[in-house]
Amino acid sequence: MSKMSMNDQLKRVALVGLVLIAILMINANYIQAFQAKDLQNHALNNRKSQGIFLRFRGDIYSSDKVKLAFSEPLNPGNAKTKYQRKYLKNAEVFVPVTGYFTSTLSKGGVELSFDSILDGQDERQTATSWIRTLAGEKPLGGNVYTTVDAKAQQVAYQRLLAKNPSRAAAVVIEAETGAVKVAAGFPSFDPNTVASIQKLNEVATNLNKLTTDKGQPMVNKAYAELFPPGSSFKTVVAAAFLGQNGNNLNTPVPAPGEIPTSGSKPISNSHNDGLNCGLAQAPLINTFAHSCNTTYALLGADDQYLGNEAVRAQSEKFGFYKKIQIESDLSAPASEYPHNVQNRDEILRGSFGQGETKSTPLQMAMIGAAIANGGEMMKPYLVDKAVARVEGDKGKPEEAGTIYEADPTALGKPISSDSAGQLQEMMRRVVTNGTAGVLQGRNIAGKTGTTELTVGRGGAWFVGFAPADKPKYGFAVFVEGTDRIFGADTAGPIAADIIAALNQK
Numbered sequence: 261m262s263k264m265s266m267n268d269q270l271k272r273v274a275l276v277g278l279v280l281i282a283i284l285m286i287n288a289n290y291i292q293a294f295q296a297k298d299l300q301n302h303a304l305n306n307r308k309s310q311g312i313f314l315r316f317r318g319d320i321y322s323s324d325k326v327k328l329a330f331s332e333p334l335n336p337g338n339a340k341t342k343y344q345r346k347y348l349k350n351a352e353v354f355v356p357v358t359g360y361f362t363s364t365l366s367k368g369g370v371e372l373s374f375d376s377i378l379d380g381q382d383e384r385q386t387a388t389s390w391i392r393t394l395a396g397e398k399p400l401g402g403n404v405y406t407t408v409d410a411k412a413q414q415v416a417y418q419r420l421l422a423k424n425p426s427r428a429a430a431v432v433i434e435a436e437t438g439a440v441k442v443a444a445g446f447p448s449f450d451p452n453t454v455a456s457i458q459k460l461n462e463v464a465t466n467l468n469k470l471t472t473d474k475g476q477p478m479v480n481k482a483y484a485e486l487f488p489p490g491s492s493f494k495t496v497v498a499a500a501f502l503g504q505n506g507n508n509l510n511t512p513v514p515a516p517g518e519i520p521t522s523g524s525k526p527i528s529n530s531h532n533d534g535l536n537c538g539l540a541q542a543p544l545i546n547t548f549a550h551s552c553n554t555t556y557a558l559l560g561a562d563d564q565y566l567g568n569e570a571v572r573a574q575s576e577k578f579g580f581y582k583k584i585q586i587e588s589d590l591s592a593p594a595s596e597y598p599h600n601v602q603n604r605d606e607i608l609r610g611s612f613g614q615g616e617t618k619s620t621p622l623q624m625a626m627i628g629a630a631i632a633n634g635g636e637m638m639k640p641y642l643v644d645k646a647v648a649r650v651e652g653d654k655g656k657p658e659e660a661g662t663i664y665e666a667d668p669t670a671l672g673k674p675i676s677s678d679s680a681g682q683l684q685e686m687m688r689r690v691v692t693n694g695t696a697g698v699l700q701g702r703n704i705a706g707k708t709g710t711t712e713l714t715v716g717r718g719g720a721w722f723v724g725f726a727p728a729d730k731p732k733y734g735f736a737v738f739v740e741g742t743d744r745i746f747g748a749d750t751a752g753p754i755a756a757d758i759i760a761a762l763n764q765k
Contacts, residue, residue: 312365312379313342313343313344313457314340314341314342314343315343315379315380315381315400315401316331316333316343316380316400316401316657317331317343317345317361317378317379317380317401318331318377318378318379318380318400318401318402318403318404318649319331319403319404320357320358320370320371320378320403320404320406321403321404321405321406322354322357322405322406322408322409322410322413323405323406323407323408323409323410323439323441323644324409324410324411326348326410327348328347328348328351328354328357328358328406328410329345329346329347329348329358329361329371329451330345330346330347331343331344331345331346331401332344332346334457334458342457344455344456344457344458345361345455346452346455347450347451347452347455350414351450351451351452352417352448352449352450353413353414353417353444353448354408354410354413355369355445355448355449355451355480356369356443356444356445356448356480356481356482356483357369357370357406357408357413357443357642358370358371358406358451359371359372359373359451359590360451360454360455360478361451361455362451362454362455362463362467363454363455363456363457363460363463364454364460364463364464364467366467368478368480369480369590370404370406370587370590370642370643372589372590373587373588373589373590373643374404374587374588374643374646374664377401377402377404377646377663377664378401378402378404379401380400380401380402380649382402382663384648384663384664385402385648385663400649400650400651400657401649402646402647402648402649402663403646403647403649403659404643404645404646405643405644405645405646405647406642406643406644407434407439407440407441407641407642407643407644407666408440408441408442408443408642409441409442409761409762411761411764412432412441412442412758412761412762413442413443413444415757415758415760415761416430416432416442416444416754416758416761417444417446417448419753419754419757419758420444420445420446420737420739420754421446423739423741423745423750423754424741425446425739425740425741426475426717426740426741427445427446427447427475427481427485427487427738427740428445428446428481428738428739428740429444429445429446429481429482429485429621429736429737429738430442430443430444430445430482430621430735430736430737430738430754430755430758431443431444431482431483431621431622431624431625431735431736432625432733432734432735432758432759432762433625433626433628433629433638433640433733433734433735434629434732434733435629435630435632435633435638435725435731435732435733435734436633436638436668436732437638437668438629438638438639438640438641438668438669439640439641439644439666439668440586440640440641440642441733441762442735442758442762443480443482443483443622443642444482445480445481445482446481447473447475447476447477447481448477448481449470449477449478453466454466454467454470481621482620482621482622483584483586483592483620483621483622484592484593484620485593485620486593486595486596486618486619486620487618487619487620487621487711487719487738487740488613488614488615488617488618488619488711488713488719489613489617489618489619489624489709489711489721489723490612490613490614490709490710490711490719490720490721490747491551491553491556491612491613491707491708491709491710491721491747492613492624492706492707492708492709492721492722492723492736492747493556493597493611493612493613493617493619493709494548494551494556494612494613494707494709495627495628495631495683495687495707495723496571496574496575496578496597496627497556497559497560497566497571497574497611497612498544498548498556498683498686499574499578499631499674499675499679499683500559500566500570500571500573500574501513501544501559501565501566501570502544502675502678502679502682502683503574503675503676503679504566504570507544508544508682509543509544509545509548509682509685509686510543510544510545511543511544512541512542512543512544513541513542513543513544513547513555513558513559513565514540514541514554514555514558514565515529515536515537515538515539515540515541515542515546515547515552515554515555516538516539516540516554516558517529517532517537517538517554518554519554519557519558519608521604521605521608522603522604522605523605527553527554527557527608527609527612528553528554529551529552529553529554530551530553530710531550533550536549536550536552537550537551537552537554537555542555544686545685545686545689548686548689548690548694548707549686549689549690549693549694549695550694550695551690551694551695551707551708553612556611556612557608557609557611557612558608558611559571559611560607560608560610560611560612561604561607561608561611568599568600568601568607568611569599571597571599571611572597572599572600574674574675575595575597577672577674577675578623578626578627578630578637578674579595579623579626579637579671579674580594580595580596580597580619580623581594581595581596582594584620584622584623584626584640585639586622586640586641586642587641587642587643590642592620592622592623593620595618595619595620595623596616596617596618596619597610597617598610598615598616598617613709613711614711614712621736621737621738622640622736623736624721624723624736624738625640625723625734625735625736626640626734627723627734627736628706628723628724628725628734628735628736629725629733629734629735630674630675630680630734631675631680631683631684631687631724631725631731631734632680632684632725632731632732632733632734633680633731633734634677634680634681635673635674635675635676635677635679635680636670636672636673637670637671637672637673637674638668638669638670638671639668639669639670639671641666641668643664643666644665644666645662645664645665645666646662646663646664646665647659647660647661647662647663648660648661648662648663684705684725684731687705687706687707687724687725688705688728690705690706690707690708690724691704691705691706691728694708695708695747695748696708696722696747696748696752697748698748698749698752698753699748699752699753699756702756702759702760703726703727703728703729703759704724704725704726704727704728704752704755704756704759705724705725705726705728705731706722706723706724706725706735706752706755707721707722707723707724707747708720708721708722708746708747708748708751708752709721709722709723709747709751710745710746710747712743713740716742716743717740717741717742717743718740718741718742718743718744718745719738719739719740719741719745720738720739720740720741720745720746720747720750720751721736721737721738721747721751722735722736722737722747722748722751722752722754722755723735723736723737724755726755726756726759727759727763733759733762735755735758735759737751737752737754737755737758738751739751739754
């Protein structure tokens with residue numbers, strides 16, 4: 261056996277060295293590309309808070325491509341620059357959509373639910389850009405495209421604000437898909453005031469003011485707060501009634517002038533015209549169009565007409581009693597209708613949306629959307645897609661492919677197609693010959709609602725669908741103010757203006 265030459269030995273050592281170097285490079289880049297998220301979130305990693313502002317966080321867009329949130333370098337051209345999170349000048353309009361990203365690292369809304377993508381640490385993003393990562397490029401935060409229409413969102417906020425409310429909200433959902441097109445609320449706040457990484461004391465002061473404010477501006481009024489739905493809840497009771505015993509929109513139901521209670525104040529109607537309300541019986545559609553409180557109180561309380569259990573079951577089919585998941589880490593609290601209670605008065609009040617019946621505007625908009633969609637209820641969602649970004653040839657970020665896309669999902673069919681069709685006709689009648697006559701000619705349909713909250717304070721609702729002739733959207737508008745506001749002339753015109761903005765393409 262011949263002796264191995266010195267050159268051969270050197271070649272072998274060099275080859276082994278190259279292999280080891282290659283293994284180290286592959287391992288390092290594998291960790292960076294595929295294990296970054298786990299390492300970043302590891303309990304022993306104390307650099308998480310230090311490094312987060314060194315990354316170029318992605319943008320958040322509306323469905324019509326308006327940039328709602330973005331990041332800017334504090335020292336452009338400096339490799340170690342920090343990035344400042346910024347929002348539009350009228351950012352309070354879009355907080356229910358974007359959420360917030362504070363310099364204390366607290367987050368909400370889309371900023372929280374899509375944090376890993378926006379931050380550039382999501383596995384799907386690092387996996388799609390691993391070749392660029394191997395080449396030494398830094399992964400950038402991905403862009404998130406929401407479902408919300410910026411123009412309609414601004415109209416919603418402006419119209420709500422014009423009513424000088426104490427609280428208010430508007431939600432519009434695309435009935436066929438569940439895409440949230442509008443999610444506006446008041447009071448709101450400017451997330452720019454809590455985002456500065458250079459004025460930490462000022463941010464702390466602003467956060468303290470926001471969290472202690474009686475109006476709770478950081479609580480999303482569109483889908484995170486519960487309100488009595490008033491007579492808009494009659495859509496649920498009517499749906500339960502239509503689903504039983506062959507009932508239809510012309511079935512006679514009780515409509516007395518008042519119902520005695522165990523208290524001093526009987527349940528009464530806003531008006532007793534002797535044609536629709538204030539009768540022994542009237543067709544269901546008439547009591548709905550003219551919002552006879554006594555009808556729906558009796559339907560919900562007495563088994564001979566419908567009963568508490570039937571209304572509870574229908575409420576549950578529509579999504580009451582459980583949280584509504586919108587996106588990851590973004591949900592609406594459970595809406596409630598009183599049941600299994602011994603106090604008949606509570607059931608009477610709850611059955612026309614007063615007392616202990618509570619709902620989010622999102623939940624009521626979902627009901628309107630299900631009626632518009634032939635009875636099928638879709639899961640609401642706020643983000644349409646997310647796109648990875650990488651550093652382009654000229655040093656500017658470039659989009660590098662979709663890494664997330666919404667998948668419209670049906671939650672079930674709480675009412676039959678036949679019941680949905682009849683409810684559509686009943687909601688049209690509210691406008692053509694009922695409590696919302698002020699909306700004639702606006703091609704919109706729905707149910708008015710007025711609530712008594714406290715002495716001198718009330719709430720106005722309009723819940724329905726549009727266009728009235730070819731339903732596409734479900735919506736809910738709520739305004740809280742004095743006891744002199746009403747669903748028809750306060751909430752109804754706001755809904756019509758929002759829909760008009762959506763239809764202007």
